[in-house]
Amino acid sequence: MSDLVLSKRDFDRLRGLIEGWCGIAVDRSKSYLIETRLRHLVAESGCSGYGQLYELAARGDEHLQGRIIDSITINETSWFRDRGFYDALRGLVIPELVSRARAEGSRSLRIWSAACSTGQEPYSLAILLQEMERAGEIPLLTPRRVEIVATDICHSVLALAQLGRYDPISMRRGLDPDLRERYFEKQGRVAVVRPELRERVSFRRFNLLDPMDALGTFDLVLMRNVMLYFSTAVKQEVLHRVLNVLRPDAPFAAGASEALEVYTRDFEVVRQPSCTYYYARPKSEPEGKEEGRVR
Numbered sequence: 001m002s003d004l005v006l007s008k009r010d011f012d013r014l015r016g017l018i019e020g021w022c023g024i025a026v027d028r029s030k031s032y033l034i035e036t037r038l039r040h041l042v043a044e045s046g047c048s049g050y051g052q053l054y055e056l057a058a059r060g061d062e063h064l065q066g067r068i069i070d071s072i073t074i075n076e077t078s079w080f081r082d083r084g085f086y087d088a089l090r091g092l093v094i095p096e097l098v099s100r101a102r103a104e105g106s107r108s109l110r111i112w113s114a115a116c117s118t119g120q121e122p123y124s125l126a127i128l129l130q131e132m133e134r135a136g137e138i139p140l141l142t143p144r145r146v147e148i149v150a151t152d153i154c155h156s157v158l159a160l161a162q163l164g165r166y167d168p169i170s171m172r173r174g175l176d177p178d179l180r181e182r183y184f185e186k187q188g189r190v191a192v193v194r195p196e197l198r199e200r201v202s203f204r205r206f207n208l209l210d211p212m213d214a215l216g217t218f219d220l221v222l223m224r225n226v227m228l229y230f231s232t233a234v235k236q237e238v239l240h241r242v243l244n245v246l247r248p249d250a251p252f253a254a255g256a257s258e259a260l261e262v263y264t265r266d267f268e269v270v271r272q273p274s275c276t277y278y279y280a281r282p283k284s285e286p287e288g289k290e291e292g293r294v295r
């Protein structure tokens with residue numbers, strides 16, 4: 001199998017299928033990604049080569065489609081990824097959401113961790129909320145009243161996230177020892193998220209290219225380090241549809257390297273010293289009005 005070669009035609013066909021399914025645009029200079037990551041599937045599916053794999057996949061074999069997506073996605077993540085982002089969540093964004101909820105007479109919040117990979121992002125959020133409660137920073141809002149919905153397209157990462165079991169290497173990436181102690185149980189070499197934290201997060205499979213309305217509305221959406229894999233047109237489409245599930249003037253966050261203002265004018269850009277937040281611009285608000293805002 002190791003001498004299997006991906007022709008230019010099969011690369012283009014597989015690349016088109018993948019982008020159509022999940023938005024991931026594999027650049028022509030990275031054809032090796034498809035070649036190396038799908039090689040095992042050629043063998044497992046009993047195909048003679050990439051051409052036959054394409055034909056099987058294009059016929060609508062859902063199982064194979066899921067396996068191809070699982071193989072092609074990049075699931076890199078870590079605890080409290082980009083510290084400055086979590087500092088701004090704690091110091092500014094969550095307190096602001098809590099005061100707004102209180103002003104509206106509500107005591108609950110909904111947060112969406114879209115593209116959550118193996119779960120470090122939604123669990124980091126759940127830990128952050130617990131820590132804020134311990135420090136008395138979120139009066140009248142217990143973390144139990146914050147619903148964290150975590151989604152990803154990839155079956156295998158979701159299965160790991162749901163189990164909440166992490167090996168020593170992933171536990172070292174971004175997690176302080178005292179948080180490790182407080183929120184995880186040791187089971188041999190593996191650290192397991194404590195049940196009270198795990199039940200704060202509900203995981204489900206969701207493709208960002210699908211209609212989002214059924215997810216309900218959110219007070220905060222994190223869609224970090226995923227749109228960088230999408231073409232400009234797909235980014236614009238996803239951003240446009242996010243507006244349907246974000247409450248008006250609610251914050252939205254992307255990854256540190258994803259400057260979304262280039263792709264849409266539907267969000268007010270709020271730069272913090274160490275990260276950028278995007279606020280869904282109320283439909284009637286003209287551009288530029290935000291300049292006087294204090295955030």
Ligand SMILES: C[S@@+](CC[C@H](N)C(=O)[O-])C[C@H]1O[C@@H](n2cnc3c(N)ncnc32)[C@H](O)[C@@H]1O
Nearest residue numbers: 022073076077115117153154207208224225226
């Ligand atoms: C690099 S990880 C980012 C994880 C986390 N948000 C973070 O910043 O650490 C990107 C994730 O996006 C997911 N993904 C890619 N395309 C997707 C799509 N169309 N719908 C949902 N998730 C997708 C991948 O499966 C992967 O787990």
